Every structure is written in structure tokens, then in C-alpha cells.
Amino acid sequence: MSKQTAPLPKGFRGDMANGFNPQDAAHLESEDLAHVARRQRLLGPAYRLFYKSPVQISRAKGVFLYDRDGNEYLDAYNNVVSLGHSHPRVVAAISKQMETLCTHTRYMQEPLLDFAEALIGTFGGELGRNGCAMFTCTGSEANDLALRIARFHTGKTGVIVTSEAYHGNSGAVAAISPSLGKKSALDPYLRTVAAPDSYRVPAAEIGRRMAEDVVRQIADLQRHGGGLAAFIADSVFSSDGLYTEPTDVLAPVAEVVRKAGGLFIADEVQSGFGRTGTHLWGHARHRVDPDIVTMGKPMGNGYPVAGLVLRPELVSEFGASMRYFNTFGGNSVAIAAAQAVLDTIREEGLMQNAVKVGGQILDGLRDLQAKYEFVGDVRGAGLYFAVELVKDRESKTPDMDRALAAVNALREQRILISATGADAHILKIRPPLVFTPDHAARLLEGVDAALRAVHV
Numbered sequence: 272m273s274k275q276t277a278p279l280p281k282g283f284r285g286d287m288a289n290g291f292n293p294q295d296a297a298h299l300e301s302e303d304l305a306h307v308a309r310r311q312r313l314l315g316p317a318y319r320l321f322y323k324s325p326v327q328i329s330r331a332k333g334v335f336l337y338d339r340d341g342n343e344y345l346d347a348y349n350n351v352v353s354l355g356h357s358h359p360r361v362v363a364a365i366s367k368q369m370e371t372l373c374t375h376t377r378y379m380q381e382p383l384l385d386f387a388e389a390l391i392g393t394f395g396g397e398l399g400r401n402g403c404a405m406f407t408c409t410g411s412e413a414n415d416l417a418l419r420i421a422r423f424h425t426g427k428t429g430v431i432v433t434s435e436a437y438h439g440n441s442g443a444v445a446a447i448s449p450s451l452g453k454k455s456a457l458d459p460y461l462r463t464v465a466a467p468d469s470y471r472v473p474a475a476e477i478g479r480r481m482a483e484d485v486v487r488q489i490a491d492l493q494r495h496g497g498g499l500a501a502f503i504a505d506s507v508f509s510s511d512g513l514y515t516e517p518t519d520v521l522a523p524v525a526e527v528v529r530k531a532g533g534l535f536i537a538d539e540v541q542s543g544f545g546r547t548g549t550h551l552w553g554h555a556r557h558r559v560d561p562d563i564v565t566m567g568k569p570m571g572n573g574y575p576v577a578g579l580v581l582r583p584e585l586v587s588e589f590g591a592s593m594r595y596f597n598t599f600g601g602n603s604v605a606i607a608a609a610q611a612v613l614d615t616i617r618e619e620g621l622m623q624n625a626v627k628v629g630g631q632i633l634d635g636l637r638d639l640q641a642k643y644e645f646v647g648d649v650r651g652a653g654l655y656f657a658v659e660l661v662k663d664r665e666s667k668t669p670d671m672d673r674a675l676a677a678v679n680a681l682r683e684q685r686i687l688i689s690a691t692g693a694d695a696h697i698l699k700i701r702p703p704l705v706f707t708p709d710h711a712a713r714l715l716e717g718v719d720a721a722l723r724a725v726h727v
């Protein structure tokens with residue numbers, strides 16, 4: 272019996288920044304071609320591969336990935352394995368715990384409470400003093416639960432996000448994730464505001480403008496009967512294009528949200544666990560005290576562990592009315608991994624490293640901005656950078672084709688980055704926190720060569 276491959280619509284372009292298009296595969300080696308065809312057949316078309324020539328990885332260590340032929344790739348993209356691939360301390364913690372016990376939160380386990388206490392202790396304000404922690408397996412589940420709790424607490428349904436936000440893949444959070452594209456249905460009580468585009472709006476006006484925009488959307492939600500349950504934002508606005516400065520944007524927003532009776536949710540899935548260098552949490556750069564913080568990705572350095580920290584009265588009402596159980600969320604191994612990650616960030620001085628090596632990369636990228644006219648803007652904090660490519664500096668028109676060509680030129684040099692923003696014209700560089708000055712120099716040389724190659 273012949274096996275069918277799920278068909279793709281004509282003109283399909285991968286519909287994601289830097290997505291591989293299986294219809295443009297003729298240039299691949301026969302082994303990769305066969306893999307792509309098999310993958311299409313077995314997994315169907317919803318999955319996306321990266322790069323014009325996808326990379327087949329067999330193993331990884333530290334900041335390097337290795338393909339089946341043993342070629343080394345510099346990983347300047349993965350924030351999940353934020354301590355570096357296969358970090359020995361996390362590997363040991365996971366293995367030892369798996370050997371000893373792996374069970375769920377319905378049994379008394381001291382390490383679960385030790386970790387909750389340590390995690391809560393990393394926050395300022397009310398969360399740090401009295402916060403509660405809840406555990407999930409993914410960032411999507413954390414945001415889903417945060418949304419449920421916010422709606423339960425406020426009795427309202429409305430949610431405000433930034434215009435190109437991504438908050439995850441469950442039904443409820445996909446419905447508040449406009450970056451999934453026009454065909455992904457949004458919640459009728461979702462409203463969007465522009466991200467704080469520091470390249471196009473004067474820094475001094477951004478916070479005020481965003482707060483005014485939020486006020487308008489709150490009024491609209493009230494007019495339509497939904498009211499405001501929550502404003503939720505990624506503290507560095509990654510999928511909008513990465514806006515790390517100015518940092519006086521979220522405090523005025525939190526103020527108007529609270530005035531309207533809504534909750535301020537900080538999504539730290541991208542910006543948490545030291546990514547921005549100076550602060551463990553991205554919202555702390557903005558000096559806001561969120562009502563709920565959600566987190567995930569780097570929390571287990573590859574092991575699926577995520578969760579939220581929230582004001583106690585929010586969970587006491589919710590918890591008194593219904594139970595919360597997540598079979599794998601907060602399991603013994605997840606907690607061992609998360610504890611090892613938190614300890615390693617501190618003990619290896621990884622935030623300090625992110626500040627030091629991040630500064631070197633930011634300076635280097637700014638030198639490249641001076642060299643190439645089509646580099647309109649360079650932004651970043653800690654070890655997270657955006658390089659915005661434009662057709663010309665006056666119009667600031669996004670140049671997606673050049674950005675994707677640069678990402679693929681880097682991939683050909685075996686340096687892995689990706690692209691972001693509504694127009695996929697912004698190079699997104701996000702190396703593990705263990706990047707050294709030598710890795711940074713290699714990355715900068717590679718970016719220079721890639722920009723030279725697309726400088727036509």
C-alpha cells in the first residue's frame with residue numbers, strides 16, 4: 272500500500288520566520304531529502320524545520336551541536352539549554368533523582384517545597400514576601416493556568432497582549448497569540464496594543480503611548496461586556512521584535528491595568544532565569560511587581576518544567592473552589608532539574624557572564640551597524656540580541672528576504688541563529704548563558720561574513 276504525504280497548499284512558505292519549505296527541497300542531499308519526506312508523512316505538515324537546508328543533529332555539548340558527520344555548529348539560538356547542552360550538574364541531578372524517585376505533587380516531598388521557597392525568594396515585592404508557586408510542564412500550560420486564575424479572580428474575560436505576541440499552544444493561549452497568524456482564531460475578548468518599538472517611536476514617549484493604548488483597549492473591552500481580566504506581556508517582547516529598552520514601559524501599563532481591576536501577568540518564558548544578565552527576571556528591569564509571573568523554557572535546561580509564582584489571594588480563592596493537579600507538573604525529577612538550574616546560574620556566575628559577554632557582542636553588533644547601511648537597529652540585553660534589517664534607514668521598511676538570507680548564510684558557516692518580528696526581518700541571536708568571549712568573537716566574525724554576503 273502506498274503511503275500518502277499530507278499535501279501542502281500551493282505557495283506555502285513555511286509561514287514562520289526562518290521556516291523550511293518542504294516544497295523547496297530539491298537542493299538537499301538524498302539522505303536529507305528522504306528524511307524530510309518521511310517526516311512529512313509521519314508527522315504531517317504542522318511541524319516546521321528551521322533553515323533553507325535543515326540541520327540534522329545527533330548530539331550536543333556546551334555551546335556546540337554536532338551533525339551526523341561530526342561537524343560542529345555554534346549554538347547562538349537555544350535558550351532552553353541556557354546553561355549549555357548536557358550540563359553535567361543538571362544531567363547528574365536528573366539521573367540521580369530518576370534512580371531514586373519520580374512521582375507527583377500528591378505526596379509529601381521536601382525538595383518540592385525547598386525549590387518553591389528558593390524560587391519565590393528570587394522575586395521582589397509581594398511575590399517575594401508571600402507568593403505561592405505552582406508547577407506545570409510547559410510555558411503554554413503556565414500561561415493557560417495564569418489566564419484561568421485571572422479570569423476566575425476578576426470575573427472578567429478580556430485580555431490585552433502586544434500585537435505580535437506568542438504565549439503558547441493550548442487552545443486558550445493560542446487564542447491570545449496573534450503571532451500564530453491570521454488563520455489561527457483569536458479570542459473575541461482579546462485586544463492588542465503595539466509593542467514598544469524603540470526603533471520607530473522616541474524612547475521618552477513609549478511608556479506613555481503604550482499605557483494610553485492599553486486604556487483605550489480596556490474601554491473597548493468594557494464596552495463589549497468582557498471587561499479586563501489581565502494584561503500579559505513577554506518582558507522583552509521577543510516575538511514582536513525584541514525591545515529591551517527603554518525599561519520604563521511596563522510600570523505605567525501595570526498602573527492602568529490595576530486601576531481597571533485587571534491583573535498584570537509577566538510572561539518570563541523568554542526573559543527569565545538570567546537571560547537579560549542584570550536581572551533574573553525581565554520584568555524587574557521595568558521595576559514592576561506583577562500579580563502573576565509565568566516561566567518555563569530554561570527552567571530545567573532541557574527537562575520540561577515550567578510554572579508560575581503568584582499573589583497568594585489569587586490562588587486561595589481559586590484553590591478553595593477547585594483542585595489543581597498536573598500529573599507531570601512539579602514531578603520529583605522536574606524539581607531536581609529546576610533546583611540544579613537555579614543553583615548553577617548562581618554558582619557559575621552566569622548572569623555576570625551574560626553581562627560581560629553580552630556587552631562584547633552588543634558592541635560588536637553596533638560596529639557592524641556602522642559598517643552596513645541596511646542594519647537599521649541593534650538592540651539587546653544580557654545574551655539576547657536583535658539586529659533589524661531594513662531596505663533603507665529613512666523609510667525603515669523591513670527587509671525580510673535579506674534577513675532570511677543572512678540567517679541561512681550563518682547556518683552555512685555552522686552558526687545557528689534565527690529571525691523574529693511580524694516581518695521576520697530581525698536577526699534573533701540568543702546564545703546559551705555559558706558563551707565565552709571566544710565564542711562571542713566567532714559569532715561576530717560569522718555575522719560580519721553573513722552580512723557581507725547579503726550586501727548586494
Ligand SMILES: Cc1ncc(COP(=O)(O)O)c(C=O)c1O
Nearest residue numbers: 409410411437438439505540567
Ligand atoms: C513568551 C513565550 N511564552 C510562552 C511560550 C510557550 O512555551 P512552551 O513552548 O513551553 O509551551 C513561549 C514559547 O516559545 C514563549 O516564547
